[in-house]
Amino acid sequence: MAVYPTTAGLPALREAIAQWCERRFSVPAGWLDPARHVLPVNGTREALFSFVQTVAQRGADGLVVSPNPFYQIYEGAALLAGVQPHYLPCLASHGFNPDFDAVPAQVWQRCQILFLCSPGNPTGALIPLDTLKRLIALADEHDFVIAADECYSELYFDESAPPPGLLTACAELGRSDFKRCVVFHSLSKRSNLPGLRSGFVAGDADILKAFLLYRTYHGCAMPVQTQLASIAAWNDEAHVRANRDLYREKFDAVLNILSPVMDVQRPDGSFYLWPNVGGDDAAFCRELFEQQHVTVVPGSYLLARPMATTRVPGVCAWPWSHRWPSASKARSAFVNSSHAKSGNLPGSHDLCRASFQKRIINLEPKVISQAQPMPLA
Numbered sequence: 001m002a003v004y005p006t007t008a009g010l011p012a013l014r015e016a017i018a019q020w021c022e023r024r025f026s027v028p029a030g031w032l033d034p035a036r037h038v039l040p041v042n043g044t045r046e047a048l049f050s051f052v053q054t055v056a057q058r059g060a061d062g063l064v065v066s067p068n069p070f071y072q073i074y075e076g077a078a079l080l081a082g083v084q085p086h087y088l089p090c091l092a093s094h095g096f097n098p099d100f101d102a103v104p105a106q107v108w109q110r111c112q113i114l115f116l117c118s119p120g121n122p123t124g125a126l127i128p129l130d131t132l133k134r135l136i137a138l139a140d141e142h143d144f145v146i147a148a149d150e151c152y153s154e155l156y157f158d159e160s161a162p163p164p165g166l167l168t169a170c171a172e173l174g175r176s177d178f179k180r181c182v183v184f185h186s187l188s189k190r191s192n193l194p195g196l197r198s199g200f201v202a203g204d205a206d207i208l209k210a211f212l213l214y215r216t217y218h219g220c221a222m223p224v225q226t227q228l229a230s231i232a233a234w235n236d237e238a239h240v241r242a243n244r245d246l247y248r249e250k251f252d253a254v255l256n257i258l259s260p261v262m263d264v265q266r267p268d269g270s271f272y273l274w275p276n277v278g279g280d281d282a283a284f285c286r287e288l289f290e291q292q293h294v295t296v297v298p299g300s301y302l303l304a305r306p307m308a309t310t311r312v313p314g315v316c317a318w319p320w321s322h323r324w325p326s327a328s329k330a331r332s333a334f335v336n337s338s339h340a341k342s343g344n345l346p347g348s349h350d351l352c353r354a355s356f357q358k359r360i361i362n363l364e365p366k367v368i369s370q371a372q373p374m375p376l377a
Contacts, residue, residue, distance in 0.1 A: 001224065007220070040199070044149065053080070140180065154240055156268070
């Protein structure tokens with residue numbers, strides 16, 4: 001504690017992260033050099049933002065391409081880096097993933113960074129492994145960087161089929177240098193530790209070298225005590241499985257309550273639902289708060305505007321706890337709402353659903369302490 005921590009982090013932390021990536025994404029042993037391919041960060045929010053400042057080349061022609069709806073950091077980072085955000089709509093007709101095949105060649109030519117989010121925030125959609133491989137080929141063809149935001153990768157439902165990631169695609173392609181590929185991971189969702197502010201960036205060593213240099217001026221070294229706690233978390237999977245078990249219980253309970261009256265399905269991953277309330281999402285959120293005192297966020301607020309390829313009528317994100325009365329309140333509010341009374345019942349607005357979000361959060365942050373004890377060193 002008598003000296004400043006290094007921006008690169010403790011070797012033991014980088015090694016723990018590299019070993020976790022090898023186990024989780026089937027990366028061959030030795031491909032990820034902890035000293036060159038891994039960089040600890042204080043949560044991925046600041047890392048996503050500062051990464052764009054490092055990689056983007058300022059100019060009106062440059063694009064940062066992202067899904068829509070999206071995590072707003074992508075947009076803000078692009079604008080402050082002096083390039084333009086470009087949005088790819090995630091519609092129900094394409095499984096809530098962008099239709100990458102429909103992107104014009106001139107967009108790829110101008111693209112400097114492609115943001116991916118799988119499982120998606122807020123749709124919960126997974127990007128298939130074959131799609132990730134095709135996107136790597138496009139990155140090679142048009143010389144852009146793929147920044148894969150995989151913070152929700154450990155929130156899924158089938159224990160026998162963990163979602164693939166960009167590192168999985170690199171491993172299957174034999175891409176041992178991870179050229180143009182960078183992934184972002186966090187303990188906030190995986191380990192239910194958002195207050196720890198700990199994550200990592202891994203991938204292309206040349207990009208991470210420049211990113212490390214930027215970060216030394218940025219002044220964002222992770223405190224040593226946080227690094228020690230992070231080593232323990234990355235080395236343990238028991239608490240992560242317990243976390244997923246609790247989320248499964250929540251989804252089962254919520255879907256049993258909402259499915260009879262809402263067009264809503266279990267997502268592929270993450271902790272979101274993306275239901276269709278069949279009308280004005282902002283009005284629905286106001287009514288839900290006025291009538292039932294449940295606070296939610298309209299899904300359209302997570303969209304870039306304008307989004308010319310689809311209408312934006314409504315749903316929302318709403319906080320959840322280990323208790324479930326709010327779901328019953330939401331169901332009651334929906335059944336009695338003007339949307340339901342006007343005939344906008346489940347299935348009536350398939351395209352609208354891309355504008356809706358429902359978020360299940362506030363899991364009791366005690367799961368990690370209920371798992372097997374994890375030594376700090």
